[in-house]
Amino acid sequence: MKKFIPFFLLATLFLTACSETSTNNKDWTEASWEEIEAAAEGTEVRLYMWGGDEGINAYIDDYVTPQLEDQYGVSLKRVPLDTPEILQKLQTEKQANKQDGSVDVIWINGENFKNAKENELLIGSFTEVLPNFNDYYNTEDPAFQTDFGTKVEGMEAPWGKVQFVFHYDSEKIVNPPATFEELQTWVSQNPGKFTYPRAEEFTGNAFLRHVLYSQAEKPSDIYEQPLEENDITPTAERTWSYLNEMENDLWRSGEHYPNSLTELDRLYSQGEVWMTMGYNESRAESLIEEGVFPESTRSFVMEPGSIGNTHFLSIPFNSPNQPGALAAINFMLSPEAQLEKYKPDDWGENTPISFDQLPEDIKEEFESVERGESVLSTEELEESFLPESEAAYVDWMKEQWFNEVVQK
Amino acid sequence: MKLFKNRTFLLFLPVAIFLMIPFYGFIHAVIQSLGGEGLAHYEEILSSERFLSSVWFSVRTAGIATLVSIILGLGFTKFFHPLLTNISPRLMVWIPMLFPHFVWGYMVILMLSETGWLPQILAAAGWLETPSNFPVWTRDPEGIGIIITYVWKEVPLVILLLFPVYASIRPEYYALVDSLGGNAWHRFTTVDLPHLLPVLVETFLIIFSFTLAAYEVPALIGTTFPEMISVLGYEWFYGSSWDDRPLAFAAMVMTSLFLLGLTLMSYYGLSRPRWRAMRGDRQ
Amino acid sequence: MILRKAFFLILILLFFVIPLTALLLQSLSAPWRFHTGQGIDWGWQGYSTLFENPQLWEATFISIWIGFAVLFINVTLGLFTGKALASYPYRGKAWLEALLLSPILIPSLAIAMGLHLFMIRIGLADTFWGVLLIHLVPTVPYSIKIFHNSYQQIGKTMMEQPHILGAGFWTQVFTVELPLLKPAIRSLTFLTIVISLSQYAITALIGGGRVLTLPLVFFPFLENANTSIMAAFSIWFALIPVFMYIIIESLMMFLPYSRLPWRNHR
Numbered sequence: 001m002k003k004f005i006p007f008f009l010l011a012t013l014f015l016t017a018c019s020e021t022s023t024n025n026k027d028w029t030e031a032s033w034e035e036i037e038a039a040a041e042g043t044e045v046r047l048y049m050w051g052g053d054e055g056i057n058a059y060i061d062d063y064v065t066p067q068l069e070d071q072y073g074v075s076l077k078r079v080p081l082d083t084p085e086i087l088q089k090l091q092t093e094k095q096a097n098k099q100d101g102s103v104d105v106i107w108i109n110g111e112n113f114k115n116a117k118e119n120e121l122l123i124g125s126f127t128e129v130l131p132n133f134n135d136y137y138n139t140e141d142p143a144f145q146t147d148f149g150t151k152v153e154g155m156e157a158p159w160g161k162v163q164f165v166f167h168y169d170s171e172k173i174v175n176p177p178a179t180f181e182e183l184q185t186w187v188s189q190n191p192g193k194f195t196y197p198r199a200e201e202f203t204g205n206a207f208l209r210h211v212l213y214s215q216a217e218k219p220s221d222i223y224e225q226p227l228e229e230n231d232i233t234p235t236a237e238r239t240w241s242y243l244n245e246m247e248n249d250l251w252r253s254g255e256h257y258p259n260s261l262t263e264l265d266r267l268y269s270q271g272e273v274w275m276t277m278g279y280n281e282s283r284a285e286s287l288i289e290e291g292v293f294p295e296s297t298r299s300f301v302m303e304p305g306s307i308g309n310t311h312f313l314s315i316p317f318n319s320p321n322q323p324g325a326l327a328a329i330n331f332m333l334s335p336e337a338q339l340e341k342y343k344p345d346d347w348g349e350n351t352p353i354s355f356d357q358l359p360e361d362i363k364e365e366f367e368s369v370e371r372g373e374s375v376l377s378t379e380e381l382e383e384s385f386l387p388e389s390e391a392a393y394v395d396w397m398k399e400q401w402f403n404e405v406v407q408k
Numbered sequence: 409m410k411l412f413k414n415r416t417f418l419l420f421l422p423v424a425i426f427l428m429i430p431f432y433g434f435i436h437a438v439i440q441s442l443g444g445e446g447l448a449h450y451e452e453i454l455s456s457e458r459f460l461s462s463v464w465f466s467v468r469t470a471g472i473a474t475l476v477s478i479i480l481g482l483g484f485t486k487f488f489h490p491l492l493t494n495i496s497p498r499l500m501v502w503i504p505m506l507f508p509h510f511v512w513g514y515m516v517i518l519m520l521s522e523t524g525w526l527p528q529i530l531a532a533a534g535w536l537e538t539p540s541n542f543p544v545w546t547r548d549p550e551g552i553g554i555i556i557t558y559v560w561k562e563v564p565l566v567i568l569l570l571f572p573v574y575a576s577i578r579p580e581y582y583a584l585v586d587s588l589g590g591n592a593w594h595r596f597t598t599v600d601l602p603h604l605l606p607v608l609v610e611t612f613l614i615i616f617s618f619t620l621a622a623y624e625v626p627a628l629i630g631t632t633f634p635e636m637i638s639v640l641g642y643e644w645f646y647g648s649s650w651d652d653r654p655l656a657f658a659a660m661v662m663t664s665l666f667l668l669g670l671t672l673m674s675y676y677g678l679s680r681p682r683w684r685a686m687r688g689d690r691q
Numbered sequence: 692m693i694l695r696k697a698f699f700l701i702l703i704l705l706f707f708v709i710p711l712t713a714l715l716l717q718s719l720s721a722p723w724r725f726h727t728g729q730g731i732d733w734g735w736q737g738y739s740t741l742f743e744n745p746q747l748w749e750a751t752f753i754s755i756w757i758g759f760a761v762l763f764i765n766v767t768l769g770l771f772t773g774k775a776l777a778s779y780p781y782r783g784k785a786w787l788e789a790l791l792l793s794p795i796l797i798p799s800l801a802i803a804m805g806l807h808l809f810m811i812r813i814g815l816a817d818t819f820w821g822v823l824l825i826h827l828v829p830t831v832p833y834s835i836k837i838f839h840n841s842y843q844q845i846g847k848t849m850m851e852q853p854h855i856l857g858a859g860f861w862t863q864v865f866t867v868e869l870p871l872l873k874p875a876i877r878s879l880t881f882l883t884i885v886i887s888l889s890q891y892a893i894t895a896l897i898g899g900g901r902v903l904t905l906p907l908v909f910f911p912f913l914e915n916a917n918t919s920i921m922a923a924f925s926i927w928f929a930l931i932p933v934f935m936y937i938i939i940e941s942l943m944m945f946l947p948y949s950r951l952p953w954r955n956h957r
Contacts, residue, residue: 082911096812256548256549266521270522270523291732416779419774510910528723614832641800645804668796
């Protein structure tokens with residue numbers, strides 16, 4: 001054992017050196033905005049977010065980063081990491097009682113938010129201090145109060161909102177289905193031309209929840225009821241029989257479901273299937289531009305409606321630069337940043353901002369943005385809007401779909 | 409020779425320190441898999457049908473991929489090793505080794521999926537009616553895509569590991585077998601095999617354990633069901649329900665113990681005197 | 692022999708060269724859709740999107756540094772251990788070899804997850820050094836294997852001779868062993884660097900996004916339907932080991948007896 005002694009000595013040295021906790025314990029969520037802005041100036045903010053879309057990346061890199069530098073003197077650093085991995089990291093850091101972490105801002109919603117909140121991985125309620133949130137957003141909007149059934153309680157600030165749509169090639173399909181029943185008929189008439197990603201996948205799961213909504217008496221039976229208190233057996237039965245009836249006519253006879261939305265997109269891009277889908281009403285624009293999707297791509301929604309949700313920004317419990325994080329989030333919520341995000345050039349995503357609370361000139365600018373031909377009109381989207389159900393349904397769907405559809 | 413022995417001990421010192429890294433991590437993983445509840449998590453996964461079917465699928469897929477890689481690599485090295493002494497053919501053989509596994513998996517999808525280059529070219533050339541008539545080789549329930557990716561990627565590794573051994577076999581041995589009236593098969597069994605066997609066994613262990621436990625390729629190119637054990641473990645670990653995490657650790661610990669056991673048995677078998685003698689006089 | 696050579700060439704072309712060429716062509720053109728009758732639409736779009744990503748260069752440099760550091764430690768550890776193993780008596784050797792192989796038998800994600808807490812406590816998490824250490828786990832067993840085999844090929848007599856002639860330990864390493872180990876070092880360069888470049892999960896965990904390596908930038912893009920960008924990225928991945936190999940090869944020129952680099956291992 002003699003040979004290990006030096007190593008242990010070294011390790012103890014490290015341990016003692018690091019056990020001094022940081023003294024920066026000021027609660028910034030109680031501070032005044034001037035104080036926060038002053039403290040934020042000249043600091044670095046690390047934004048951790050999923051990095052698989054060049055459009056989104058370009059919006060952050062080419063617009064948000066330089067603007068933040070100009071307006072707040074904050075230098076933003078984008079780190080591409082998936083949210084579950086970030087939360088895993090935060091949880092271990094919490095276990096190790098590391099108060100001085102490396103993540104300042106995370107992009108979060110749904111079940112990730114639920115996990116983060118339940119495990120106390122966030123700094124707490126902070127949206128009240130953000131001037132832009134209070135000025136330009138309808139703070140009472142139910143979409144900002146609950147996130148997939150979890151109470152938000154000011155722990156995350158709404159950054160964007162998206163709605164689920166289906167895409168089709170208007171050269172191949174003249175009249176896309178208008179209800180889920182018509183979809184079933186369409187699939188049986190066009191075998192092999194439709195499929196959906198597996199339930200573990202975000203988009204696939206959302207598709208399946210649409211089917212669940214459509215098989216319920218009315219969609220609100222699902223989204224207004226927590227899973228535990230809800231007797232959904234009859235609805236579930238109908239859902240599985242709907243899916244199983246369809247299965248043989250799916251692409252590759254339902255023997256394989258795409259592992260990811262990308263896989264489905266690629267099939268659509270090659271004309272192998274005739275429809276794709278996605279949890280973002282305008283995402284086809286950039287794909288058409290890049291030549292991945294055919295130019296004749298359009299989108300549609302079906303009765304009883306299309307699910308939409310809000311996604312948020314939040315701050316981890318051990319962010320080393322809380323004032324900087326607050327300043328960055330405040331900027332990303334600002335009308336000009338939202339307007340830029342709304343334009344189809346980079347991201348083209350819808351905004352959670354409240355148009356009624358905007359100054360006239362910015363409001364007009366928002367209204368004059370041409371979102372592109374593949375995007376449905378705002379009225380149509382709002383008309384079909386359905387809120388998300390409780391996060392527990394997502395898990396329930398993952399498990400049940402595997403047992404009831406794949407293994408049968 | 410006393411001095412030499414002491415130094416041998418000193419030479420092991422750095423690696424002993426290094427080994428503390430994985431062992432510490434492993435012990436910690438074992439602790440997490442127990443989660444203060446004894447073997448409950450192990451019982452849970454062992455009675456889960458999903459887990460058991462993924463074990464069978466993983467062992468079978470990894471086993472086929474490993475055996476095929478070794479056979480092809482062995483054949484290739486045996487047949488072509490004189491050509492490999494030149495640097496440029498050797499570099500060409502190593503092309504797949506330049507790419508990480510997940511990149512090569514992506515490449516296989518690009519080439520062989522229903523929408524891939526090969527079906528497209530065959531369809532454009534008129535040999536297939538439409539690209540979708542191409543057999544389903546990626547994301548298929550039989551694991552063909554996984555096997556293709558691994559074989560393609562591992563054959564060069566097998567060549568890399570076997571080539572130095574082949575290069576070191578003295579031609580005199582073959583001459584001896586010939587003069588004693590042996591045929592090609594005799595040459596292989598009496599000269600090649602004794603030289604190669606330890607390396608072959610090691611190669612098998614290395615590739616098998618990698619293909620059994622690696623996550624990226626099956627995640628990319630596998631299908632919904634059946635799934636590889638690593639994919640299941642990853643889902644348990646990063647999935648939305650954090651209660652499943654000990655299950656992920658339990659699955660990984662069991663995989664490790666199985667592989668460690670297999671390795672020990674193989675080495676024990678190899679160290680038996682018969683193989684020592686056949687391994688030649690180098691020691 | 693000519694037939695064999697032709698056969699060899701066909702195999703190599705079919706399985707190794709043509710796929711690489713196709714990848715190269717795809718990286719230089721828009722996504723292919725041949726069956727629709729479209730031809731190839733050439734362009735640099737794949738690469739330009741790649742280089743627009745401001746993280747690409749940072750990630751590339753960090754990956755290269757980590758690669759070199761991992762390689763250096765691997766050569767050192769492999770050299771010592773391989774040498775020790777080659778002169779180790781038989782008793783218990785099976786156990787020892789299994790022990791040395793064990794780091795690649797345990798799924799590296801399990802190791803990394805187990806180590807994360809410890810790394811945070813001693814301040815190695817989120818640092819270059821932490822990532823370096825965790826990258827040693829899936830690489831060192833290979834190095835030991837390769838060096839062990841090489842030392843066995845060199846043979847005991849070759850090792851005893853300089854000792855008898857009075858060479859010191861380091862003299863022997865630099866003048867006799869390293870020149871003879873060149874093929875092994877070459878294989879190692881490829882192996883360790885590519886393995887290090889392949890680590891997504893454990894780098895993300897231990898590096899925590901602070902240490903940005905190439906797979907961290909690449910992996911999210913696997914969800915991208917644009918094959919040109921992905922092809923360009925794949926090519927970029929392969930260029931790194933080639934670049935590093937060239938550097939190592941030129942460094943090895945400084946070793947003694949370098950005139951016949953790949954023929955003197957017998």
